[in-house]
Amino acid sequence: MRKWIPFLLLLFLLAGCTASNKQKNSYRQISMDEAVTMMEEESGYIILDVRTPEEFSERHITDAINIPNEMIGTEEIQELPDKEQLIFVYCRSGNRSRQASGKLVELGYTNIVEIGGINDWAGDTVSEQ
Numbered sequence: 001m002r003k004w005i006p007f008l009l010l011l012f013l014l015a016g017c018t019a020s021n022k023q024k025n026s027y028r029q030i031s032m033d034e035a036v037t038m039m040e041e042e043s044g045y046i047i048l049d050v051r052t053p054e055e056f057s058e059r060h061i062t063d064a065i066n067i068p069n070e071m072i073g074t075e076e077i078q079e080l081p082d083k084e085q086l087i088f089v090y091c092r093s094g095n096r097s098r099q100a101s102g103k104l105v106e107l108g109y110t111n112i113v114e115i116g117g118i119n120d121w122a123g124d125t126v127s128e129q
Contacts (some may be wrong), residue, residue, distance in 0.1 A: 002081075003110035010055060011091065022066065025105055025106075026105060027089075027101040027102070027104070027105050027112035027113065027114055028112070028113045028114065029098075029101075029113075029114045029116075030113055030114075030115055031115070031116065031120075032116055032120040032121050032122070034061050034115075035081070035088055035113070036113040036123060037123075038045060038088075038113070038114065040104045041086070042086055043117075044085065044086065045085065045086035045088060046065060046080065046086070046087045046088070047060070047061050047062040047063055047064040047088045047090070047091070047104065048063070048064065048065060048080075048087050048088065048100070049065065049066045049067075049069060049090060049098075049118075050065075050066075050067060050068060050069040050072070050089060050090070050091050050096050050097055050100040051068065051069075051091050051092055051096065052068055053066060053068065053100045055092065057127070057128040057129055058127060058128075058129060059118065059125045059126070059127050060118070060125060060126055061118065061121060061123065061125055061126075062123070062124045062125065062126050063077055064090075067080070067100075068080060069097075069099055069100040069103075072100050072103045072104065072107075072114075073103070074105070074107070076106065077107070078105075079124040080109070080116070082103050082108075083107075083108050083109045083110060084110050084111055085111060086111045086113065087104070087109065087111060087112050087113065089101045089112060089113065089114050089115065090114075090115045090117060090118055090119060090121070091117055091118070092117045092119060093119055094115070094116040095112075097114050097115070097116060098108075098114055101114040103119055111121075
């Protein structure tokens, strides 16, 4: 039995390290209602729309910037220089925003909040058409 104690301790330590690494390399998901509340309480954040430029011009959240999900890859993003800045990410329904949020985390961004899709946004929007 004593032979197993060091092995079990090592196993628990390794499992703990894996869990903490996953926590660091993730993003938060919140509802649009929670996002509105957070935006009222926070400052200095970016609202990132990851839809196509055409979708963005039709209707987007006020003050949002547009970087399509397909453009987020392995290279640095000039429009997002501060990797610790709070960034709210949305798309149309939530699928692309989850993908983009994961890619941003892989690029080293540490304060990503995925808020779903503009379909659920009740606040002000802008149209460029």
